[in-house]
Amino acid sequence: MVKTRGGGAGVDAPARLGRFTRRQWIGGGLVGAVVLIVALAAVVFGTRFALTVEPLRSFVATHPGEYPLPPGAPVGIPPWLGWQHFFNTFLIVLILRSGWQVRNQKRPAAFWSPRGDKRRKMSLSLWFHLALDLLWTVNGVVYVTLLFATGQWMKIVPTSWQVFPEAFSAALRYASLDWPTHNGWVNYNSLQQLFYFVTVFVAAPLAIVTGVRLSMFWPRRAERLNRLVPFDAARRVHVWVMVYFVIFIAVHVALVMATGALRNLNHMYASQDVVNWAGFWIFAVSLVVLAAGWVAARPSVLVPLARLFGDVKQR
Known part of the structure; x- marks a missing residue:
């Protein structure tokens, strides 16, 4: 009550x-x-x-939503890309989880500090978030390196100004539910290409730079650098990048399932352009692994892990 x-009693x-x-x-x-x-x-x-009105009807009829890739562009999705996709998904989901905990946690269960410097400490959730960020960054460097080494970059990096009218045409098709043809085995439509490019080469670097700016590893006494990347601005950008990733993942998964789930899952998880259940079952196993990682991300598991890299003080 x-x-x-x-002084009177009120309701609960x-x-x-x-x-x-x-x-x-x-x-x-x-x-x-x-x-x-x-x-x-x-x-x-x-x-x-x-779309029933000219000239929009003619525009959509003229622009199919994609443009030809450069000569020599690879066909298909190699196994390494599927594995990179899984590792990236696993890490980004846990990064979003730990980042949300850091943002809302008031009484951390434990604190981590580097050995020999206990004055510099952080919550266990923040340590886990930064550790995941490091793994995600390393995975991203490997991914981008392989993209350019194998020619797969041509599928997600625009190589013609034609990408913009084609992307607009694809957006109109999506909005009308008369969706453009999906054949990611050969080529993505231009709207997909733009979003993949922004995600890999804009959003991901922004997340890394702003994350470092907010961490204890940023040089606090570098006045010129601090003016170039202000703390408050970095925090706002970091949050909005997180929102972008959440929206991107939700829309991406929805379209994968709505535009030929078995074929799309086979492309990414089984590296084959057929319609069967192989990719689906690999995807199902990956969800189990993801759920296990989500459940395991708790102090009873993280404390012993964090002690391998520093000192941990529990409440």
Whole structure:
């Protein structure tokens, strides 16, 4: 029971999840879902109507949504790319989880500090986040190196200004639900290519640079460098990059499942351009591994691991 200012007994205060009660979260979620459905329906019907009008109808008929790759571009998705995709997914999901914990955690379960310098300490969640960031960065360097060594870069790096009108055409097709042809084994449509390029060569480097700026490893006394990359600006960019990755992953997974799931999963997980269940079962196993990593990311597992690289003090 809670008491009013006058001293009388009041009703039990409803439990809160963050700033709102459970009922407010549910109500807000339902209202948000209805608004989103109505907005998406308006986009679909509005785009379908617009595509009946010239010159937009001729534009879409002229632009299929993709342009030819340069001569010598590789065909297919090699096994190393599938493994890189899995490692990247595994790490980025745990990075998002640990980053959210760091942002919202008020009483860390433990603190980590380098051996010989206990004054520089961080929460166990932050240590785990930075360790994952390091592995993700190394995996990214390997990925980009292999991209350029094997020619696979030509599939995600625009090589013609034609990418922009083709991407606009592909966006109109998506918005009207008359989706462009998907054949990632040979070529991505131009909208996919732009998003993959931004994700690999813009969002990922921004996440790394801003993450280092927010960490204990940034040189605090480098005044010129600190003015070039202000702390508050880096924090805001880091959060928005996280939001971008969440949205990108959600849309990416939805389109993989909606545009020929078995074939798409075979491309990425089984390195074959056929329609069977091989890629699906490998994907299912990868989800089990991902779930195991999610469950294992708790202090009882992280404390012994963190002690291999420094000192850990638990509450």
